[in-house]
Each structure stands twice: as structure tokens, then as C-alpha cells.
Amino acid sequence: MSQSLWQRLFNHRQQTKQAVLILGSGRSGTSVMTKCVNLMGISLGTDNLLAPSKRINPKGYFENKDVINIHKSLGSRIRYRPAFKGYYDSPKIKKDRAALTTYLRNFFENEQYLAIKDPRMNDYIELWQRVLADVEVQPAEIVLLRNPMDVVNSNERAWHRDTTLAMRQWQVRTLLSLRDTDCEHRILVTYEDLFGQTLTTLK
Template structure:
């Protein structure tokens, strides 16, 4: 017994080296992933550098790594934009060179960091590949999922890139279903875009508690940074649930997915429930049977 106590004591003092925490910021695009990625840096999360350039579509920054974006664009082109990708796609021999490139970028940028985060909407369809990369680099994945009313997502894509509404809705549905099906419920959080805009401080606090991150001692400075960065002008597209429900051009499955996601983002018990898991599994099976080219 004494030997066992000694081993436990030594473990606390000289315990196994803590794995680097890697926060995969996930969302369809135009749903607040840039905003939330930057705010993570306010609580000490390393978000790297070498980002794609800011432009009029996102004047405060995308916070997407140039090389990662370029590699994942090449993967999408190789897969002929037939998403979601089929089971085991990441083991395709043609994918291996891209995997090695992503591993190298990750190693160069974040090796030795205690906690880091990265974003690119293409992380959603590439999530299987990223999980393998992090495992091989001995990094511990966590998942920060952003959702938004699909009408507002589609209108934002239209406004920024002149994308067709139907395409944007398909993309929102596909990416949202995939990330919710493939992420570990014990290592994820989810926020609605408008809720994060309204309560960034509390949302960051939830992230820190769930992922066991350090919290800044100077909370007033943190609040000032949030107030300065989160732009009230971002609220200009804000469709009500009633408007979504009454829009006859949006498929019922898209509406239903957003309803349950919004509920889950506000109710942790429901988010972790078998009921929610069953709903997502149904959406995922439907998605895989039909396929989407976006």
C-alpha cells in the first residue's frame, strides 16, 4: 500500500507530460468562426500567424493560416468537391502528401505550445484527417463549433461572395451535420453566432471551463478587449426563428437541424443527451445516402 501511495505522489509531481491542447474551430463559414478564434487569443490561446489577408468581406481578419487553407483547397479539388467525403477517405494514397504537409505546418507552428487553435471552414469536411494528424503529433483535440441561422449564413455568403442561396444552405447543412456527428461530446462546446455576439465574456468563460484553460486574472482588460473587438455592426443580419419557420424555400431538414442545434447550444444537458445524438445520427445517415456536391 505504501508503495502505491508513493507512486501516486510521484505521479502528481513528475506526472506524464500534458499533451498539447489543439482547439479545432468548426463552422460552415460566415457563422462567427473568425470572431471566436481571435477572442481565444485574449485568454492565452496561441492562434499562430501567417494568416490570409484581411479584406472587405472580413475587415477584422479571417485568422486562417495561408498554407493550411491552400492545402485544404487542393484536397477539396482532388475530391472533386463531393462532400461529405466517403468513409476512410483520409487513407487514400493521394491524400498522404497533403497529410504530411499539414503535419509539418502544425509541427512548425504549434509544437511545444500548451494550447493552440486554428480555423478554416474546410476543417469540417477534413475533420477525420485532422484527428489523425493530431494523434500522430501527440496533441489532444478539442472542438469549438459555431452555428448560425442558415438564412443569415446564406445571405452573408450572397453579400460577400455572390454565392447562390441554395449552395450556401447545402454547405451549412453538410458541414454542421458532419462536425456534430464526428466530434467527441466530452471535448466540445457549441455557440450560436448571435449568442456569442451578445455574451462573448460568458461564452469564453464556458470554453475555458470546459477545456480546462487558464483564465486571465485581469478580467477588466479582457472585457475591454472583447468590447473593442466584437463589432455591433455584425448584428445587421439577424433573422428570427419565426422567419426561418415560415420560409418555404428552405428544406425542413435544414430548419430542424438548426432548431436542435440552437437548443443544444443553450442547454448542455440536451447537447450531451442520447436524444440529440440520435437526431444527429439520423441527419448524418440521410446526408451520406444523398451526398452533396458543393
């Protein structure tokens, strides 16, 4: 292979823009993963982050409040999970899709990488994938997996959440994150590997 072709391939890799979507049920290590990715040099997109909880997540959730607001608006229009087929092209969410497109287009105008974590994003993975394609950004999806009983117990300790509701939330968000992500752009990370083999997992 000629040197010029190697250079073109290198330049292409350097110019590829990626959004790291950190997915999976809450209480599965998503906050820790997000902060680790951030410490590795990936922007969280804003300083306007969800405030830490002294009792539950004292070091922070690392969730982008601008994105949270878009997700909440989506949730006010799409009240059931999973969302109906083709929701991402529905007139009902036209304004929210436009808001997400504008946010991502403005961010990636001067940046190459972005990490986003919000539990609601599991409900709207297909929308994210389409909007990222519209702004010519490649998704890089990280799905956190944890034993559901451990998630339920963690929910009970943190929020005294009903066991059935906690199990349903784990089920819906975990299954959506597995169903809707693309295996070519996805890596699965277990809670045990993140905390037991941290450096190897992050590498």
C-alpha cells in the same frame, strides 16, 4: 490522495498539448471566435494569415495560410463533400497528410496550444483527428451554430451568393462538424450566445 499524486495529475494537465479546431459554417461567428481564442493566449500558429477583406471581414479572417494550402491541395484530390469513407488513409492524400503531420509536429515541438480556423477543415475533421493522434496532441473542438436563414442572408449581403448554394454549404459544413467531432472534446456555441453573452460564453 497523496500530494505526490496530485502533483503528477497537475503536471500531466500542464503537459497536455491541444489543438483548438474552430468549426462550423462560414458567416456563423467563426472569425470572431478565433480572434477571441487568440486574445485569450492561444497561438494561431503563424503570422502568415489570410488578409482581411475591407468590405466583408475588415478585422480579419484569422486563417492560417499554411493550413489553407494543405486543405486546397486535399480539395484538388477529393472533389466531393463529404469525402469518401476512409479517405484519410487513401494513397491519394498521402502527401497532404504528411504535410499536415509535419506542420503540427514542428509547431508542437515548442508549443502547447494551437488554434486553427479554416472553413475547409469541416470537410477533413477525421483526417485532423488522426493526424493529431499521430503527433500525440488532443483535439479541442468548438462548433459554431447559427440559424441557416441568417447565414444565407449574410452570404447574400457579403458575396451575393446564390441562396441554394449558401444553404447547401451551411448544411454540409454544419452537419459534418456535428457528425465528425467527439462529444467528449467538443463544445457547441451559438451565434447568439457569442455576441449576446460574450464574456460568459468565452469563460
